Amino acid sequence: MKPGMKVLDIGCGVGGPMRNIVKATGGHVTGITINEYQVGRCKKLNKEAGVADLTETLQGNFMDVSKVFKANTFDGAYAIEAACHASNTAALYKEIFQVLKPGALFSSYEWLRTSKYDKNNKIHVDVVDGIAEGNALPEVRTIEECIAAAKEAGFEVQYTFDRATTGGVPWQAAMKSARRAAYLTHILTGVLEFIRFAPKGTQAVHTMLLKAAVNLEKGGDLGIFSPMYLIVMRKPTA
Numbered sequence: 001m002k003p004g005m006k007v008l009d010i011g012c013g014v015g016g017p018m019r020n021i022v023k024a025t026g027g028h029v030t031g032i033t034i035n036e037y038q039v040g041r042c043k044k045l046n047k048e049a050g051v052a053d054l055t056e057t058l059q060g061n062f063m064d065v066s067k068v069f070k071a072n073t074f075d076g077a078y079a080i081e082a083a084c085h086a087s088n089t090a091a092l093y094k095e096i097f098q099v100l101k102p103g104a105l106f107s108s109y110e111w112l113r114t115s116k117y118d119k120n121n122k123i124h125v126d127v128v129d130g131i132a133e134g135n136a137l138p139e140v141r142t143i144e145e146c147i148a149a150a151k152e153a154g155f156e157v158q159y160t161f162d163r164a165t166t167g168g169v170p171w172q173a174a175m176k177s178a179r180r181a182a183y184l185t186h187i188l189t190g191v192l193e194f195i196r197f198a199p200k201g202t203q204a205v206h207t208m209l210l211k212a213a214v215n216l217e218k219g220g221d222l223g224i225f226s227p228m229y230l231i232v233m234r235k236p237t238a
């Protein structure tokens with residue numbers, strides 16, 4: 001990415017990656033997220049970081065980006081831990097394909113099942129179901145399904161890399177060390193809900209998040225799940 005380039009951030013959240021990317025490159029990033037609160041927060045943080053001119057944040061469904069932007073608009077696109085929320089990976093990739101210029105790259109950091117996942121192993125099935133339920137994902141797809149989706153959308157797959165397999169401190173280690181704080185937060189949410197300081201359902205939401213955390217850790221330990229499988233694909237020039 002270079003100054004003058006326009007890149008799309010699919011599922012931008014509150015824009016942490018967006019701010020780092022525009023600061024490092026001088027390019028322009030347009031982010032889209034379905035969550036209105038995130039849009040306001042992202043804009044505020046971008047302004048505070050002095051990158052308001054290099055960013056734009058929109059509320060919308062990434063499954064409809066071809067309706068939001070004209071065809072062949074962007075010099076590139078990326079999705080970080082967001083495409084896992086798509087109702088259908090190929091449908092999302094097809095949308096992104098349309099708004100990219102010919103020759104542009106799309107990089108996606110995906111949440112995927114690895115080849116170690118065994119559909120006949122009940123532990124594997126329960127862990128992956130727990131990841132999906134706890135993170136409100138429609139399903140957890142396999143690496144092969146994701147690569148097939150990229151090809152179905154018309155992309156040339158340039159590069160794939162599982163960052164979770166590069167050794168060093170496993171990605172799930174940080175979650176393990178935060179476990180005690182997570183249980184304390186769980187008790188606190190119950191107390192705050194009981195005294196009606198927090199709205200009804202607060203602890204139920206935390207229960208869901210705890211389920212996600214516990215199963216993510218297990219998925220990492222078993223090596224059946226990666227939250228950082230990078231797929232880089234290119235829209236053909238002709």
Ligand SMILES: C[S@@+](CC[C@H](N)C(=O)[O-])C[C@H]1O[C@@H](n2cnc3c(N)ncnc32)[C@H](O)[C@@H]1O
Pocket residue numbers: 010011012013014015016017032033034035038060061062063079080081082085086
């Ligand atoms: C785990 S967060 C990742 C946020 C950001 N990419 C980051 O790395 O900080 C997933 C994001 O995808 C967004 N998202 C989920 N489904 C979406 C949809 N259908 N359309 C647009 N955004 C969506 C969520 O609102 C959230 O911002």
